[in-house]
Amino acid sequence: MLIWRVNLENGKLQREKIPEAWSRLGGRGLLARIMLDEVPPRCEPLGPLNRLLFSPGLLVGHMLSSCDRISVGGKSPLTGGIKEANAGGTTGLQMACLGIRALVLEDQVAASGHAKTDWRVLHVSAGGARLEPCADLAGLGVAEAADKLLRRYGDKVALALIGPAGEMGLWAAGIQNLDKDRTPSRIAARGGLGAVMGSKGLKAIVFDAAGCGKPPIADPDAFKEAQKIFSRNLVDHPQTGLYRDYGTAAMALTCNALGGLPTRAFSSGRFEGAEAISGEHLREELLARGGASNPTHACMPGCAIRCSNHFGDGEGRSVVTPLEYETIGLMGSNLGIADLDTIARMNAVVNDLGLDTIDLGAALGVACRAGLMAFGDGERALQLLDEIRRGTPLGRVLGHGAAMTGKVLGVLQVPVVKGQAMSAYEPRAIKGTGVTYATSPQGADHTAGNTVRAKCDHLDPSVQAALSRAAQISMAGYDTLGACIFAGFGFAVAPEVVPALLHARYGWDVLPDILQALGKETLAMEREFNKRAGFTPAHDRLPEWMTREQLPPHNSVFDVSEDDLDGVFDW
């Protein structure tokens, strides 16, 4: 197992054996370890002391269904804390095939701003690594840049790249990765890691695993056996079929029924246009349109769930892939827009800019509250997104996300924690996810521990801390394995599969509760980093207005006790 270190200031590229202390970790867990070991917690996120880290999870490399995710990390300009954002696609797989457990990007050329000629591409293959100038890609959208990169480096490579938003250092900028069909659509979206990549003058990273086989497996038969059980459990799980048919958009009607679908800038939890933006309607439309449209698509090779989709315009042209629930919630109901075509167009623009649709949707909601846009006015939303591409002051404000937009425009009702926007689960109606938003070291993030599928009264404040605790531990574990949030459907049925897979893959002696152990270790490291960065329990709170302003239709407020919030990590 290798580590690649690339210094963007002096151009030094080093291949190293992975240190012993890091060798049992991968993905989110390894990123937390590296952050604690190498990044000064109080450093300026867009300055030279921050590092940008890539690491595939422990199980990546074997096309185990939904288990080839890439974790990207660093100190977040958005939250000021530790950040891990992960994505599907092919980046993790190719890194694993190259034997790279982590890529560590250090330092930067200039403290702020880059000339066109400063931009570079990092190319990593079995033969070595090199930095190459790419002035021709500067300022290009993600789609065009990816297209040029694939022509230049061959269409078998994996790419991680930023759009204009990352180049501009905008705090809601993510890092786009190719899906298995080479579309740059799998974004490590949250927390502004695209801005960190931009601050290092890096437009793209090319991983070329040509000539490399899959990573070695200590006990192939045992691995195959465990894989079989996992795959069967996954395929048999009722949720898997739901997500295959409707994608993540299946959540729209579920959340609406719970009164937890963010509507009109988080002023209601129920949207009168929910049907029109539902997964059911989406599937119907895509089936009817045919052509470029497809309701079922795998983002990475070997995925049995296939929750992704292709949204076409009905005249043969592709608009965006995938159209996901979070985008539908934040750019649809949250903006009072009940039209999937409009949402898809906005999604495409935001993807091409290389931005997080969640934070951007929330920011546009704040802009609605500030009077810059009327709810439901998709054309105006597209104009506002164009301000970002043009780099105007307003565009920069929006591109920094919802928290910044609220501060600049003087709107207090902003749905953020630690500066990061909430996803499409209203925390006053789905309070366990609210506990996760409040306490996760990542800031508000449903993938850090969503409780929406728990069988409980989601309005009852007394039961939520325990739900969030369990979900946060599991998710930190899955993120360390490189497993998708939905892989949990397969693992949960037969928890012995996780230790079995790790033992078979690495030959390690693994405890039966390894998933929880990895999750707890990861969360503890992340919390330690944040503590050193200056975070306290005062930061583990939902915004004040959500504890006071009632959310229709249940007229509920967020009322999980502060004691419960402070006890989430007492396990």
Add this chain to the structure above:
Amino acid sequence: MLIWRVNLENGKLQREKIPEAWSRLGGRGLLARIMLDEVPPRCEPLGPLNRLLFSPGLLVGHMLSSCDRISVGGKSPLTGGIKEANAGGTTGLQMACLGIRALVLEDQVAASGHAKTDWRVLHVSAGGARLEPCADLAGLGVAEAADKLLRRYGDKVALALIGPAGEMGLWAAGIQNLDKDRTPSRIAARGGLGAVMGSKGLKAIVFDAAGCGKPPIADPDAFKEAQKIFSRNLVDHPQTGLYRDYGTAAMALTCNALGGLPTRAFSSGRFEGAEAISGEHLREELLARGGASNPTHACMPGCAIRCSNHFGDGEGRSVVTPLEYETIGLMGSNLGIADLDTIARMNAVVNDLGLDTIDLGAALGVACRAGLMAFGDGERALQLLDEIRRGTPLGRVLGHGAAMTGKVLGVLQVPVVKGQAMSAYEPRAIKGTGVTYATSPQGADHTAGNTVRAKCDHLDPSVQAALSRAAQISMAGYDTLGACIFAGFGFAVAPEVVPALLHARYGWDVLPDILQALGKETLAMEREFNKRAGFTPAHDRLPEWMTREQLPPHNSVFDVSEDDLDGVFDW
């Protein structure tokens, strides 16, 4: 001694006897006590749970030279911590004559934004208090609004009012007060308390002490005796004469000689145009111009120092009063502008908007680094200030101060601590003041403990923490007395005067080191509030770039040790 409580939500106005626990405090110390007792430390600064507080210091009301200052407080939208900003003028004096030790403004009508008809004036007199609508004042600049208020309520009243910036909720908005000649020019500038006032829908407060005498004195003869000693020491002090002749602008050449005059966005400590913006040149000009110009002016009745001035255009018209060193540093050398007339015009605009010239000057410096303005281009600076008046997105960004401007525009080299801009003492050249910037609960603020006059090597990091500690304690003490920073010239020579005055005024048994005791008590309360609000030692630091980027001409960095910073409050 009274407390007035005014609830801006339900319009309730209550006169109360001061609680025993508050009765021995005034000014900054009392504000800290009230904040700890009544304001949830994690509350949204512009939301209903924050309070806006006014309190004259303990010695206010007797026209003791330089000792009639008003302290304004609340939780700062700029720093997120406790805030006290004080000002000269007549507000403190009239409050003291009315027997009011504190005015507590609670709650608000709306969470954000006010209709024109929502704006109100609070009128307080011996007869009672009332809220009156003032739709005609909404949106008006400070000068025009003050003029209308004086016509409406009589020209003997004191005023505390906000300009358009406070109405817009901009984080660099202050609260303007009348000087003894009824010009609204004495601003409680720092930390955005004008935005807090705006969030409560209050455009102005009128204090009418008609019919009230001076506050009672327990032992008038002893008071007079102590006052005599104080006044003589003050007048005899060599610094007093310096400030009388040159105003605070006397510091320009001093700081330039130390290599600590902020120049071109804090990229140098020496300005080639320093002579042209010096106090010496200012005095010469004002004497030559005559008419509205006057190099020596008292901001409050009875002041023996008279460090204020009137800047006229040489053709009989007044431009601004006063033109102070901080403005000259931040809007002059910091912007590469070596012309007092340009600086005075900018100062007048910023005063009328009701903004802090320090944070605005620093913000414009950041705008220069971002390429929005060329250094030295005063006309462009005036255009940018006009963006604020028009409330454009860029204007709002600038009006939120330097920290916000840096974040939005992607500039990392921003001279702020806890979100508040540094004053005109470069902390890499005057490191003791740098320690104060880093550690003060107020954020970067020279008035929290300036060490520039200390006889020491200002570049030697090893001696600065002790200097800052002593200065911070004294200043917190003076701010609790209501004494101007320059009153210290008089008190320092004969420290027994402070306890003598307090004993004579109130009949209290007072310890000989009461000034230090008040200062320590105040700082401890402020730090406790900030701790509860989520501040840690991680926040008591200068920005990272100042520890790395060398400052000409000494090529020094800020290198006071973190141990020294963490030990500042270990007394």
